[in-house]
Amino acid sequence: MSIIQAVNIPTAWQNADHDCALFVYRGDLEHPHAPGNKWHKLKYHLHAAKQAKAHYLATFGGPYSNHLHAFANTLANTSLPGIAVVRGELQPRLTATLRDVADAGIELWPCTRKDYRLAQRSELVAYINALYQGVYWLPEGGGGILGAKGCRDWAADIDYLDHECDAWLVSSGTGTTAAGLLAADKTPHLHVVSALKGAEAQAEDILSLASLVSDPVLDSASLRHKMTFHSDAHEGGYAKQSQALEAFMRFFASANPELPLDPVYGCKTVFHVVKKIHAGEWPHRRTLFIHTGGLQGWRGYRDTLNPYIASPPDSEK
Numbered sequence: 116m117s118i119i120q121a122v123n124i125p126t127a128w129q130n131a132d133h134d135c136a137l138f139v140y141r142g143d144l145e146h147p148h149a150p151g152n153k154w155h156k157l158k159y160h161l162h163a164a165k166q167a168k169a170h171y172l173a174t175f176g177g178p179y180s181n182h183l184h185a186f187a188n189t190l191a192n193t194s195l196p197g198i199a200v201v202r203g204e205l206q207p208r209l210t211a212t213l214r215d216v217a218d219a220g221i222e223l224w225p226c227t228r229k230d231y232r233l234a235q236r237s238e239l240v241a242y243i244n245a246l247y248q249g250v251y252w253l254p255e256g257g258g259g260i261l262g263a264k265g266c267r268d269w270a271a272d273i274d275y276l277d278h279e280c281d282a283w284l285v286s287s288g289t290g291t292t293a294a295g296l297l298a299a300d301k302t303p304h305l306h307v308v309s310a311l312k313g314a315e316a317q318a319e320d321i322l323s324l325a326s327l328v329s330d331p332v333l334d335s336a337s338l339r340h341k342m343t344f345h346s347d348a349h350e351g352g353y354a355k356q357s358q359a360l361e362a363f364m365r366f367f368a369s370a371n372p373e374l375p376l377d378p379v380y381g382c383k384t385v386f387h388v389v390k391k392i393h394a395g396e397w398p399h400r401r402t403l404f405i406h407t408g409g410l411q412g413w414r415g416y417r418d419t420l421n422p423y424i425a426s427p428p429d430s431e432k
């Protein structure tokens with residue numbers, strides 16, 4: 116099986132008049148325990164922590180966070196102990212995500228919403244820093260310049276395998292991954308689809324971050340023509356799913372049973388491009404969707420919403 120595969124567009128969304136093929140780069144298959152974009156974002160942070168001779172690595176995340184999950188599973192291969200500050204109270208029955216994080220040996224700290232917002236400036240962080248010496252803090256989601264650099268390297272790996280697509284397509288949350296991909300010299304036109312509501316202004320942040328890590332250096336004005344930012348694909352908001360999206364996912368999963376998409380990011384990105392292709396509004400002939408992983412996130416949804424679980428018709432769920 117190749118890591119670049121053809122995507123089957125469900126029949127109802129095909130467009131016979133337009134020759135648009137969709138491919139996927141299976142980033143979800145790259146790492147056995149921390150698949151997707153998150154460990155690329157962690158790479159340079161780990162280097163920096165080692166250089167700083169940190170004794171602990173710490174970060175923030177929500178109870179279903181792909182970032183915390185990848186953080187835990189990446190650290191499992193190092194000798195650095197990890198600390199995860201989790202938004203909200205820790206319930207006696209941890210979410211499946213937090214259970215995995217704890218099983219990987221990471222210490223969990225609950226955190227009020229206020230401290231979570233204050234992040235580095237919170238009392239909790241000051242407390243943890245006083246308790247443990249030498250803590251390296253990663254921003255939520257592993258973002259910033261170091262996160263983007265890791266994704267710039269990732270783009271070079273993907274480009275090495277892809278020689279035929281005239282556009283790439285990626286989901287965004289913080290936009291760090293998109294900025295890194297955009298910063299790589301060989302990346303073709305990049306379509307960025309936000310999973311958040313009201314993310315219009317993020318396009319500018321992506322351009323400036325991309326410019327900071329671009330190699331060779333490009334200013335954001337010259338990167339601008341290489342990117343299209345889509346802020347109208349959130350289907351109700353972060354981690355929400357519209358009925359139209361749910362229906363699409365069922366058709367998509369039956370046309371591509373071996374290609375699971377995650378519930379928060381990938382499904383919205385693919386739905387968006389498929390609608391554009393159907394409407395004859397997609398200007399590229401061969402498009403490569405970069406799968407950013409996140410499949411563990413399905414555990415935060417009802418099984419009946421997950422079209423990749425084959426459930427018998429009369430099952431009591």
Ligand SMILES: *Cc1c(COP(=O)(O)O)cnc(C)c1O
Nearest residue numbers: 181288289290291292380407409
């Ligand atoms: C975190 C995440 C993203 C968004 O990455 P950003 O760098 O924050 O834009 C996209 N897809 C998946 C599956 C993710 O977990």
